[in-house]
Amino acid sequence: MARPTPLSGFPEWLPADRIVEQHVLDTVRRTFELHGFASVETRAVEPLDQLLRKGETSKEVYVLRRLQGTETDEVASTGDTGGLGLHFDLTVPFARYVLEHAGHLAFPFKRYQIQKVWRGERPQDGRFREFTQADIDVVGAGDLPYHFEVEVPLVMAEALAALRPAGVPEVRILVNNRKVAEGFYRGLGLEDVDAVLRSVDKLDKVGPERVAALLVDEAGATAEQAAACLALAAISGEDRGVVDDVRVLADAQGITSELLEEGLRELEALVVAASERAPGVVRADLKIARGLDYYTGSVYETVLVGHEDLGSICSGGRYDTLASDGTTTYPGVGLSIGISRLVSRLVGARLVSATRSVPSAVVVAVTTEDTRPTSDAVATALRARGIPVEVAPAAAKFGKQIRYADRRGVPFVWFPATTAPDGEAVPHQVKDIRSGEQVAADPTTWQPPADDLWPSVRTTD
Amino acid sequence: MARPTPLSGFPEWLPADRIVEQHVLDTVRRTFELHGFASVETRAVEPLDQLLRKGETSKEVYVLRRLQGTETDEVASTGDTGGLGLHFDLTVPFARYVLEHAGHLAFPFKRYQIQKVWRGERPQDGRFREFTQADIDVVGAGDLPYHFEVEVPLVMAEALAALRPAGVPEVRILVNNRKVAEGFYRGLGLEDVDAVLRSVDKLDKVGPERVAALLVDEAGATAEQAAACLALAAISGEDRGVVDDVRVLADAQGITSELLEEGLRELEALVVAASERAPGVVRADLKIARGLDYYTGSVYETVLVGHEDLGSICSGGRYDTLASDGTTTYPGVGLSIGISRLVSRLVGARLVSATRSVPSAVVVAVTTEDTRPTSDAVATALRARGIPVEVAPAAAKFGKQIRYADRRGVPFVWFPATTAPDGEAVPHQVKDIRSGEQVAADPTTWQPPADDLWPSVRTTD
Numbered sequence: 001m002a003r004p005t006p007l008s009g010f011p012e013w014l015p016a017d018r019i020v021e022q023h024v025l026d027t028v029r030r031t032f033e034l035h036g037f038a039s040v041e042t043r044a045v046e047p048l049d050q051l052l053r054k055g056e057t058s059k060e061v062y063v064l065r066r067l068q069g070t071e072t073d074e075v076a077s078t079g080d081t082g083g084l085g086l087h088f089d090l091t092v093p094f095a096r097y098v099l100e101h102a103g104h105l106a107f108p109f110k111r112y113q114i115q116k117v118w119r120g121e122r123p124q125d126g127r128f129r130e131f132t133q134a135d136i137d138v139v140g141a142g143d144l145p146y147h148f149e150v151e152v153p154l155v156m157a158e159a160l161a162a163l164r165p166a167g168v169p170e171v172r173i174l175v176n177n178r179k180v181a182e183g184f185y186r187g188l189g190l191e192d193v194d195a196v197l198r199s200v201d202k203l204d205k206v207g208p209e210r211v212a213a214l215l216v217d218e219a220g221a222t223a224e225q226a227a228a229c230l231a232l233a234a235i236s237g238e239d240r241g242v243v244d245d246v247r248v249l250a251d252a253q254g255i256t257s258e259l260l261e262e263g264l265r266e267l268e269a270l271v272v273a274a275s276e277r278a279p280g281v282v283r284a285d286l287k288i289a290r291g292l293d294y295y296t297g298s299v300y301e302t303v304l305v306g307h308e309d310l311g312s313i314c315s316g317g318r319y320d321t322l323a324s325d326g327t328t329t330y331p332g333v334g335l336s337i338g339i340s341r342l343v344s345r346l347v348g349a350r351l352v353s354a355t356r357s358v359p360s361a362v363v364v365a366v367t368t369e370d371t372r373p374t375s376d377a378v379a380t381a382l383r384a385r386g387i388p389v390e391v392a393p394a395a396a397k398f399g400k401q402i403r404y405a406d407r408r409g410v411p412f413v414w415f416p417a418t419t420a421p422d423g424e425a426v427p428h429q430v431k432d433i434r435s436g437e438q439v440a441a442d443p444t445t446w447q448p449p450a451d452d453l454w455p456s457v458r459t460t461d
Numbered sequence: 462m463a464r465p466t467p468l469s470g471f472p473e474w475l476p477a478d479r480i481v482e483q484h485v486l487d488t489v490r491r492t493f494e495l496h497g498f499a500s501v502e503t504r505a506v507e508p509l510d511q512l513l514r515k516g517e518t519s520k521e522v523y524v525l526r527r528l529q530g531t532e533t534d535e536v537a538s539t540g541d542t543g544g545l546g547l548h549f550d551l552t553v554p555f556a557r558y559v560l561e562h563a564g565h566l567a568f569p570f571k572r573y574q575i576q577k578v579w580r581g582e583r584p585q586d587g588r589f590r591e592f593t594q595a596d597i598d599v600v601g602a603g604d605l606p607y608h609f610e611v612e613v614p615l616v617m618a619e620a621l622a623a624l625r626p627a628g629v630p631e632v633r634i635l636v637n638n639r640k641v642a643e644g645f646y647r648g649l650g651l652e653d654v655d656a657v658l659r660s661v662d663k664l665d666k667v668g669p670e671r672v673a674a675l676l677v678d679e680a681g682a683t684a685e686q687a688a689a690c691l692a693l694a695a696i697s698g699e700d701r702g703v704v705d706d707v708r709v710l711a712d713a714q715g716i717t718s719e720l721l722e723e724g725l726r727e728l729e730a731l732v733v734a735a736s737e738r739a740p741g742v743v744r745a746d747l748k749i750a751r752g753l754d755y756y757t758g759s760v761y762e763t764v765l766v767g768h769e770d771l772g773s774i775c776s777g778g779r780y781d782t783l784a785s786d787g788t789t790t791y792p793g794v795g796l797s798i799g800i801s802r803l804v805s806r807l808v809g810a811r812l813v814s815a816t817r818s819v820p821s822a823v824v825v826a827v828t829t830e831d832t833r834p835t836s837d838a839v840a841t842a843l844r845a846r847g848i849p850v851e852v853a854p855a856a857a858k859f860g861k862q863i864r865y866a867d868r869r870g871v872p873f874v875w876f877p878a879t880t881a882p883d884g885e886a887v888p889h890q891v892k893d894i895r896s897g898e899q900v901a902a903d904p905t906t907w908q909p910p911a912d913d914l915w916p917s918v919r920t921t922d
Binding site: 002003004005006008010011012013014015019021022033034035036037038039040041042043044045047048050052060061062063064065066067068084085095096099100101102104105106108110111116118120130140145147148151182210276277325326357358359360369372373376380383386387388389390391393394404407408446454 | 463464465466467468471472473474475476479480482483494495496497498499500501502503504505506508511513521523524525526527528529546547557558560561562563565566567569571572574579581591601606608609612666668712734737738758759787818819820821830833834837841844847848849850851852854855865869915
């Protein structure tokens, strides 16, 4: 077999970069769990008809068939005629999971879900065909209080802040509220709210002039209405002043809207709570539209400061109907971190790196193959106290065994006790191969410095 | 949308059972890392021609196509005409990863890999269409010393032993050596070794009489040769006596074989090391054949004691050619735990269960919605010291908030400090809802008992 070439859009990491990804995953998981979110995994496949309920995503779906399966097989195994496809996000499968297991879940139900998803899109920088997402959602049965719309971005702010010591850049979580936008647009006399949102959503890509033209052409706005929409989109801030700015603009346009007022009260509550609990992280930004039409309240996007070109690394919002079985409606609010997008930038731009490529803190040298059990016993004693250790693969010259450790970034090499040719007992010794310092040590008590125990993730120097 | 029905062969766990699965995954990961195995993840897809190199698995593969993709698209995106399929194990993708990244890996390379795999097989108890595997392999460039064949089952023995405190039954790792089998069969005069192995592999399923008939019909054996094969397959033991038994049998058959001798020396080294490092766990069992023809040395199977009907939960072996690029050959040895098979039995037979269904150790009650920030502050103070906490979803009557905690198995409810109607200050209090005991507490110092901090996994009572 010739050397295989990478598959575009299907990223894979070398072991040291995988340690960066694991650090990100372990950190966000811990934050989610500290906030009481329960882990859920769903199967990778869903019936195609469920995946295609939102027509706009149909082009992205990977469809499955068994190589030697017949159509009859597929129908029999899936219970429908549509076949199966790989999920393209974790929201559609979670909605199905909630309906399927509602009788066994306690609501409001807080879950996190960290899994791969697949989209048959054209691969670009930070946009993959297979990637890992880390989602949190809170879902209620019948109703879901607004305060969860404050909680979820603060949990994400905490998860992303917990990555800062590893050298991950700071983030800005941008929030808006659909009720504000819809109340404002309707108050202006624009009834095709989805068309307005779709146009405003393009602001960062095409600029205000082009958006103004789109608003006129596609949302039926007058030039004055388009200007008012752009004026709203220009408002942003990190305190309740942002709400005052919207009220001033609405008053100037003669808008009175109960929906707008409700949205502003919500947005204010979010901004005030965020300024206390995550100061400088959450920012109200009235241009955040999120194209998807199922959001009904708060919407969120997140940029990595200094890496805005990457696009949003953590997005989501409130949806009044995450799922419905005809009797009960399940509203939800959630956010999703694009783990692969984030990690690809962290390692691709060498922002952070792992201190070594293997878990081992120690390589135990092997003096001769006959005494390998002595080396194994040292390793066992160290592992019993939680120290990651491997034993050298061969009883080569010690210089070669030290190079084995060095190539992997392992900081310590252990030389087992032995008997010198002159019959003198040589005690166990451990060498810090960075400093060259070598000291006598006891495998039942020696401890590496805490910083060296496990590989850590740090700002690349 | 009506209530969805489960998809046969695609298991999903409720939150409490997912905690059992997470415990299993976290435990095996920790053991693998303590032994210096580095984490690798590979993409879910491989070119179909690679997946189908072993013809016997072709029926199991799920093939992918983009819903709106053209054939030209697929060719352009995959670089070949065969399209893509989901991987059916983690060995084929790892072999490809080794070849693709060989220049960036340090050999011998020890990796673990925990991922989903997919097989379009008919679902049965413990046999799924989507399931999680946890693999370890050691791969060398050019050569790979035998001692790794001793190491990998001992790592697995340790990983599975680490699950025992949670109530997972003990395991028996059964080992054999292809060289012993092949040397014995050839020494007997049987040249179609693969046919003999395939027949012997059916021993547990069809019994010795039927296997004897198969050996005659399909491996060209005489009745006497078949009887000798069955006599070999009947040998098992946990110390070097098992090697003596094989030698006695071989001598009685007049067999002299260098390959047999080499295999017996290897098997003896494994049994001796295992009897010291994992007594009672590893057992030489000469009937273990493993149908796959790429194993060339040790082969392993693992049964959960008392649940032998489940089949092997951890299998693998040594293969002289894991991968080859024409210049370098990469031999390997590895074992794979069937996580989904194991977990499905653990939760399905109620062998183990989680102490609660959510991470939270504490629910902080909310006195009124106006004082929710007070409750949030208590939660923040507790989380800052690593205590998983959630805040009650609504300022309902305290009885209802206690039931909220109780339904999820959360042991503690925290009542924030408040002012009584008579103006008297009421301090923070925390209630153990199991005992009903309620005490004054300080959110900056209170600590739950260590056993209650995180959900744990225990033998079901």
